[in-house]
Amino acid sequence: MLTRVFAGALLLVTxxxxxxxxxxxxxxxxxxxxxxxxxxxxxxxxxxQFQTTKIYDRNWRLLSEVTDPYTGWRWAISYQEIMDHIEQxxxxxxxxxxxxxxxxxxxxxxxxxxxxxxVEPRAIIRSFITxxxxxxxxxxxxxxxxxxxxxxxxxxxxxxxxxxxxxEAVMAIRFTRHYTKEQILEMYLNNVYYGNRSxxxxxxxxxxxxxxxxxxxxxxxxxxxxxxxxxxxxxxxQNYELAKARQRYVLERMVELGMITRQExxxxxxxxxxxxxxxxxxxxxxxxxxxxxxxxxxxxGANAVNRGGLLVRTTLDLSVQExxxxxxxxxxxxLSGSRVNNGALVAMLPxxxxxxAMVGSADFYNEAIDGQVNVTDTPxxxxxAIKPITYLAAFExxxxxxxTVIFDYAKTWRLPNCKPYxxxxxxxxxYGAITVREALGNSLNIPAIQALEAVGIPAxxxxxxxxGIKTSFWQDPNPCDLSITVGGREVKPIELxxxxxxxxxxxxxxxxxPILEIIAPGNQVIYRLDxxxxxxxxxxxxxxxxxxxxxxxxxxxxxxxxxxGSNNPLILPELDNRPVAAxxxxxxxxRDLWTVGYTTDxxxxxxxxxxxxxxxxxxxxxxxxxxxxxxxMVRVHQDPALAQTLLGPDGQPIPPDFPxxxxxxxxxxxxxTGKRPIPGARxxxxxxxxxxxxxxRCDQVNEWELRELRAALATPKGMTARGRANxxxxxxxxGRSPVIDVERQQPLxxxxxxxxxxxxxxxxxxxxxxPEEDPFTIPVLTPVPQPPEQAGPDGGGNGNEPAPTPDxxxx
Numbered sequence: 001m002l003t004r005v006f007a008g009a010l011l012l013v014t015x016x017x018x019x020x021x022x023x024x025x026x027x028x029x030x031x032x033x034x035x036x037x038x039x040x041x042x043x044x045x046x047x048x049q050f051q052t053t054k055i056y057d058r059n060w061r062l063l064s065e066v067t068d069p070y071t072g073w074r075w076a077i078s079y080q081e082i083m084d085h086i087e088q089x090x091x092x093x094x095x096x097x098x099x100x101x102x103x104x105x106x107x108x109x110x111x112x113x114x115x116x117x118x119v120e121p122r123a124i125i126r127s128f129i130t131x132x133x134x135x136x137x138x139x140x141x142x143x144x145x146x147x148x149x150x151x152x153x154x155x156x157x158x159x160x161x162x163x164x165x166x167x168e169a170v171m172a173i174r175f176t177r178h179y180t181k182e183q184i185l186e187m188y189l190n191n192v193y194y195g196n197r198s199x200x201x202x203x204x205x206x207x208x209x210x211x212x213x214x215x216x217x218x219x220x221x222x223x224x225x226x227x228x229x230x231x232x233x234x235x236x237x238q239n240y241e242l243a244k245a246r247q248r249y250v251l252e253r254m255v256e257l258g259m260i261t262r263q264e265x266x267x268x269x270x271x272x273x274x275x276x277x278x279x280x281x282x283x284x285x286x287x288x289x290x291x292x293x294x295x296x297x298x299x300x301g302a303n304a305v306n307r308g309g310l311l312v313r314t315t316l317d318l319s320v321q322e323x324x325x326x327x328x329x330x331x332x333x334x335l336s337g338s339r340v341n342n343g344a345l346v347a348m349l350p351x352x353x354x355x356x357a358m359v360g361s362a363d364f365y366n367e368a369i370d371g372q373v374n375v376t377d378t379p380x381x382x383x384x385a386i387k388p389i390t391y392l393a394a395f396e397x398x399x400x401x402x403x404t405v406i407f408d409y410a411k412t413w414r415l416p417n418c419k420p421y422x423x424x425x426x427x428x429x430x431y432g433a434i435t436v437r438e439a440l441g442n443s444l445n446i447p448a449i450q451a452l453e454a455v456g457i458p459a460x461x462x463x464x465x466x467x468g469i470k471t472s473f474w475q476d477p478n479p480c481d482l483s484i485t486v487g488g489r490e491v492k493p494i495e496l497x498x499x500x501x502x503x504x505x506x507x508x509x510x511x512x513x514p515i516l517e518i519i520a521p522g523n524q525v526i527y528r529l530d531x532x533x534x535x536x537x538x539x540x541x542x543x544x545x546x547x548x549x550x551x552x553x554x555x556x557x558x559x560x561x562x563x564x565g566s567n568n569p570l571i572l573p574e575l576d577n578r579p580v581a582a583x584x585x586x587x588x589x590x591r592d593l594w595t596v597g598y599t600t601d602x603x604x605x606x607x608x609x610x611x612x613x614x615x616x617x618x619x620x621x622x623x624x625x626x627x628x629x630x631x632x633m634v635r636v637h638q639d640p641a642l643a644q645t646l647l648g649p650d651g652q653p654i655p656p657d658f659p660x661x662x663x664x665x666x667x668x669x670x671x672x673t674g675k676r677p678i679p680g681a682r683x684x685x686x687x688x689x690x691x692x693x694x695x696x697r698c699d700q701v702n703e704w705e706l707r708e709l710r711a712a713l714a715t716p717k718g719m720t721a722r723g724r725a726n727x728x729x730x731x732x733x734x735g736r737s738p739v740i741d742v743e744r745q746q747p748l749x750x751x752x753x754x755x756x757x758x759x760x761x762x763x764x765x766x767x768x769x770x771p772e773e774d775p776f777t778i779p780v781l782t783p784v785p786q787p788p789e790q791a792g793p794d795g796g797g798n799g800n801e802p803a804p805t806p807d808x809x810x811x
Contacts, residue, residue, distance in 0.1 A: 039155065039171055042178040046152045047191070051076055051309020051521055052203065053296075055289055057318040058356075058516055058645070064283040066293060068306045072197025073206075073278065075309065076521060077213060079186040085214035100218045101201055103260075104225035105189065107253040110143040114181055118144040118172035143188050144172040146228075150191045189213075194224060195231030196277050208236060208275040218264060219271035222250040236275040244269075285321050287360025287374040288314070292514050311519040315354035315529075317645040320347065323635055324357040328606075331628045332362040335608065339617045340593075341368075343628060344375035344607045346494050347636075349646065350501035350598055351535045351654070353513040356645050357632075358494075361611075370611045379472060379490035380607055383621060384443040385585030385594040386464075388550050389499065390485040391440055391448075393463040394455045395546040399695060402437040402553050403686035405674040405730060406447040407705075409712040409719060413449070418480035423449055426586070426620070427563065432712065432723025433730040435674060437686075440550075441559030443584065445486045452485040454704065460485065466541035468498035468509055487587050497596055497605030504581070504598040506661055507547035508538040531649040544661040545689040551658050552687050554581035554597070564622060569630040570597065575637050578656045582629070584621030591615050595625040601646040601654040602636065604629055663690045670698030672729040681733065701734050709734070 040046060052073045053066040067073055082099050089095035106113050112120055120142050141149075148156050148171045156168050175184060194204035201224065205213045209220050216224065226246035227234050236243035251265040260268075283289050292314055296305045304310065324345050332343040347357040360374030394400040408431045413421040425431075425445050431438075439447035452460055458477045461484075473491045481488060494512055502509045517528040530537075553559060557571050564570065570582040582597025593608040593616065606625040609616060616624070636642045648654045668683035669675065675698045677683045696702065701709065712727055719727070 039167060039174075040152055042171075042175050046154055047150060048307070049076075050074060050199075050307035053305050053308060053310040053312060055292055055312045055314060057285075057314055057316045057321075058354075059317065060313060061284075061318050063285055063314070063316070063318070064289040065278075066305055067197065067278075071307075072199055073203040074190070074199035075202040075206075076190045076200065077186075077202045079182040079189075082214045085212070089214070096215065096217060099214065100221035101189070101205075101213055101216050101225065102185065103254060104218075104221040104250050105143070105185070105201075107257055107259060108225040108250045109146070109188075109228070111253070111257055113143050113185070116142055116144075116176075118142060118174075118176035119169045141168075142172060144175050144184050145169065146192065147184055147187045148172050148175060151187065192228045193231055194227045195235050196237065198278075207278050209273075210276070217268070217271065218251075218260065219247070219268040219273060222254070222268060223247040223273060223275070226250045236273070237277050240275075243275075284318060285316055285358070286364045286372075287376070288316050288321065288355070288358040288514070291358060291360075291374060291377060295514055296518075309521045310526075313516045313518075314514050315349075315356060315516050316358070316514070317356045317642070320636060320642050320645055321357045321359070323639075323642060324359045324632055327628055327631050327635065328359045329362050331624075331631070332608070335616075335619070335624055338619050338624075339615070340608055340610065340619070340624065342371075342375065342609060342611050343625075344493060345604065345628060345632065346376040346497050347602060347604045347632070348497060348501055348512055349601065350504040350603045351510065351601075351648070352529070352531055353498070353501065353510040353534070354516070354529070355494075355512055355514045356602075358514075373611065375607055376493045376605070379492055380594075380609070381487045381489070381587035381592045382491050382496055383487035383585030383587040383592060383594055384445070384448070385496060385583050385596050385621070386487055386491065387440055387443065387448045387485060388503065388554065388583055389464050389467060389469075390452050390455065390460050391436055391553075392467075392503070392542060392546055392550050393460045394436075394451045395549055396463070396542060397455050397459050399692055400436060400451070401669075401674070401686060401688050401693060402435065402549055403669040403674040403684065403688075404436045404694070405433050405672075405726075406436060406439055406450050407708040407712040407727070408432060408434050408439065408444055408446045408450075408723065409715045410717045411446060411450075411711065411715070413453070413482060415480065421480075421482055423483070423486065428718065430717075430719045430723055432719055432725070432727035433672075433709075434723070434726065437553050437556065437559045438562065440553050440583075441556055442563040443560075444563075448485045449482050450708065452482055457481060457484065463542065464491075464499065466509065467502040468511070469495045471495065487585060487592075493594075493605045493607050497603055500583075500596045500598055500605070501603040502541060503547045503550050504600070504603055504658075505535065505538065505547075506544035506551075506659065507540055507542040508535060508544075509541040510534060510538045534649075543663075543689075545663045545692070548658065548661050548664055549687055549689075551581045554583055555579050555658065568622060569626040570595070570622070572599075572630070572633060572637075574634045578637070579658055580633070581658070582626070584626055586620040589615035590617070590619050593619055593621045593624040595621050595629040597629060597633075599633070599637070600656055600658060601648070602633070604632060606632075664688070665690050667693065669694060670733070672726075672733040673698050673701075675700065699734050706734075 050068050050071055052068070052075055054062060054075070055064045055066065056062055065073060082102065086096065086099045090097060110116070110120070145168050148168050152171065156164065156171060190200040193199055194201070196207055198204040198207040201213045204224050204227070205211055205216055208224065209216065223236060223243055223246070226243070226249065233239065234243045234246045248269055251260070251268055254260045255262055255265050292312065293305060296310070296312065300308070324347065328343045328345050332340055341362070343359070343362050345357060345359040346355065348355050358376055360376055361369060361371045363369065363371045365371055391400070408425070410430055411422070423445050426443065430446065431444065434444065434447060436447070436451070457479060461477050464473055469491055471492065473489050498512045513529065515527060515529065518526050520526050557566060557568070560568070560570070570580070570584070572578050572580050578599060580597060580599050582595060585592070585594035591609055591613055594606065596605040598604070606629045608624040608628065636646065646654070665688055666685050667688045668677050669686045669688070670677050671682040671684045675694045675696045678698045681698045709731060713731060716724065
C-alpha cells in the first residue's frame with residue numbers, strides 16, 4: 001500500500017511540476033531526471049506506420065485493397081483533409097454539414113482535449129483517490145496519452161502500473177508541446193483500432209459504412225467513436241445492441257457538451273444503420289487485381305505493396321472489363337454443348353501497352369473449372385496463332401514477302417536424331433504451290449513448317465522473344481521441334497497478344513503495362529506512364545515494313561476465304577468493315593482454341609478450352625474464340641462510353657487505317673513463282689519492301705526450292721486440282737525437262753531455265769538509273785541464302801517416301 005501511495009504521490013508531484021511553467025524543486029528535479037531516462041523524442045515514432053494499398057481502375061473506381069496479412073487496413077488522412085471536405089459539402093443538403101467524427105471522438109474520449117496540456121490533472125486526482133483503496137489502476141487517459149501508447153508500444157507500452165502511467169503522462173505533455181492539437185487528433189484518428197482489422201477512422205468508415213470519414217452522418221460517427229474503448233465488445237456487425245448502447249452514450253455526451261441538441265441526438269439514435277465488414281465485399285476484376293499485386297511486388301517488394309499505402313491507378317477500364325467478362329461467360333455457356341467450360345480474354349492498347357481488360361476465366365469463383373487460375377498469364381498451346389511470327393522471321397532473314405510461293409504437299413520430315421514428322425493441314429488436303437499470303441491467311445500447316453525449316457528455329461524463337469514472348473517459349477531451340485510453328489510449344493496469352501501488338505505497332509515493342517500511376521503517402525508520385533511518348537520511345541525490334549506486310553496479310557479477308565469463307569467473324573461489318581487483322585489457332589484435339597487480332601487502337605487475345613486440358617468437340621478457333629473476339633471488338637468500338645478508353649494520347653480517335661511505312665510499295669511479281677517479273681510472264685501486284693523484294697527472276701530457283709518442287713511433283717496424294725495446276729505452272733516456268741501433269745500423266749511444254757527473255761534487257765551503264773517501271777532496286781541477281789539442315793519434332797511418320805520425279809534443272 002505504501003509503495004502504491006508513494007508512486008501515486010510521485011505522479012501527482014511530477015505532473016504539477018511539469019505542468020506549471022518553470023516550477024522547480026528538489027522533488028520535481030528528481031522526478032524529472034527519473035522519467036527522462038530512455039524516453040524517445042516526440043518526432044521519432046516507434047510504432048510501424050503501415051498503410052493499406054488501394055488499387056483503382058483507370059477512372060479511379062476502387063477495385064481492391066491490399067491488406068497487410070499481419071495487421072489489417074489503414075489509410076492516413078489529415079485533419080485538414082476532413083475539414084476541407086466538410087467545407088466543400090456545405091451546399092449539399094444530403095451531405096454532413098459538420099465533422100461529426102471529430103466532435104464525437106472528443107465527446108467519447110477527452111472532453112477537455114482542446115485545452116488540456118496532454119493530461120487531465122483533475123481526472124488523474126480522481127483516479128488516484130479511487131485506486132488508493134484497490135488494486136486496479138484505472139483510466140483517466142486523454143487522447144494524447146492514448147496516442148503516446150499507440151506510437152510507443154515498447155518504450156511506453158500498456159502495462160497497468162504507476163511507473164508506466166508516469167512515463168506516459170510525461171510523454172503526453174512533451175507531445176502537446178511538440179505538436180498542435182490538430183496534429184495530435186490526426187495521429188489518434190489514424191492509429192486507433194476500431195475492430196474488424198480496421199486501423200484509423202478512414203479504414204473504419206470504409207469497413208463498416210463504405211464511405212469516407214468526412215461523409216459519416218452523426219449517427220455513424222457516434223457509433224464509430226464509441227468503438228475504440230472495446231472494439232470486439234461493441235462490434236456493430238456482431239453485437240449490434242451493445243453498439244447502439246455505446247452510441248447512445250456518445251450522443252448523450254455530445255448533448256452535455258453542447259455539441260448537438262437533444263433533437264439531433266434522438267434523430268441520430270433512431271437512424272437505421274447497416275454496418276458491414278470488409279469480408280462482405282467482393283474484389284472487382286479479381287484476376288487483374290492479383291496480376292497487379294504480383295506485378296507491383298516484383299518491382300517494389302511485398303512490404304511496399306502490403307504496408308506502403310500506395311494509391312495505384314491501373315490501366316483497366318472497369319466498364320470494358322465487365323463487358324468482356326459478360327461476353328466470355330455468355331459464349332462459354334453457349335459452347336458448353338461442345339465440351340467447353342472455360343474462356344479467357346486480354347485486351348490492350350497496342351501503342352501504349354495498357355491492359356484495359358483481363359478476364360482470366362469464365363468464372364473466378366467456380367472451383368469446378370479452377371476459376372481462380374488466370375489463363376491469360378498461364379502457358380497454353382497457341383496452335384496456328386503463332387504462325388505470323390515464323391513468316392515475319394522469314395521476311396526478315398530470307399527476303400520473303402507475301403507473294404513468295406511455298407510448296408504444300410504430303411511431306412514427312414526425316415531429320416538426323418529426330419523421329420519422323422508427318423504433319424497435316426486441318427482440311428486434310430494439300431495446295432501445291434501457294435503464296436505466303438494465302439498460306440498464312442488460310443492457316444495451312446505444311447507451308448508454315450516449310451517456312452520454319454527455311455528460316456531456322458533459332459531465328460523464329462529470336463523473333464518471338466523480340467516481339468514480346470519473354471518466358472519459356474523462346475528458350476531451348478531444339479532442332480527437332482518443327483511443330484513449334486503450328487503451336488507445339490506453350491505461350492502465355494498475354495505475351496502472344498503483346499507480340500501481336502508489336503506487329504500492330506509496325507515493329508515497335510511496347511511491353512504490356514497494367515499501371516497508369518502510383519502515388520505514395522504524402523501525395524508523392526513514384527510512377528506515371530508517359531502516354532504521349534511511350535510509342536516514340538519504344539524499341540524498333542523488327543523493321544516496320546516487314547511487320548506491315550504481316551498486318552496486310554492478316555487483314556486480307558479475300559486471302560483467307562479459301563478455308564474460312566468471306567463471311568467469317570474475323571471481319572467487322574458492324575463497324576463499316578473497319579480494317580482489322582486477326583489470326584485464329586487450334587491446338588491438337590482442339591484443346592486450345594484461339595483468336596488474336598487488332599485494329600489500330602485495340603489488340604485482343606481470346607482463349608477457349610477446358611481447365612483440365614481435355615479436348616473440345618467439333619470446334620476450332622474461328623468457331624469459338626473468334627466469336628468472343630468479334631463481339632468484344634464490336635461492343636467496345638460501338639459503345640461511346642467504352643470507346644473513350646481507345647482514344648489516343650491526344651484525346652482524339654486513332655485513325656482506323658493501318659499506317660503504311662514509307663518503305664512499302666505495291667509492285668508486280670511473277671504469278672507462278674512469286675519472283676521478279678520477266679517479259680511474257682503473268683504478274684500480280686503485291687506489297688513489297690522498296691529496297692527488298694525477290695532477288696531471283698521468275699524462271700529461277702535456288703537449291704532448296706528445287707528440291708521441294710521435285711518432291712511436291714512426286715507426291716500428288718491429297719492435292720487439290722488448283723494446287724496441282726499452280727504446282728505445274730511453277731514447274732513449267734522454271735523447268736528444262738518435260739513436267740508431268742499428275743492428273744492426266746501427260747507431258748506439258750515447259751520453257752528452259754536461263755533462256756533469254758523475249759525482249760533483251762540492255763545492260764545498264766554505271767550511274768544509269770533503273771527503268772521507272774522496275775520497282776526493285778537490286779540491280780544484280782543474288783542467290784537466296786540456303787536454309788540450314790533442321791531436324792523435325794517427335795511425331796509418327798507414315799512411311800511414305802517421295803516417288804521419283806522428272807529431272808529438273810540444277811541437279
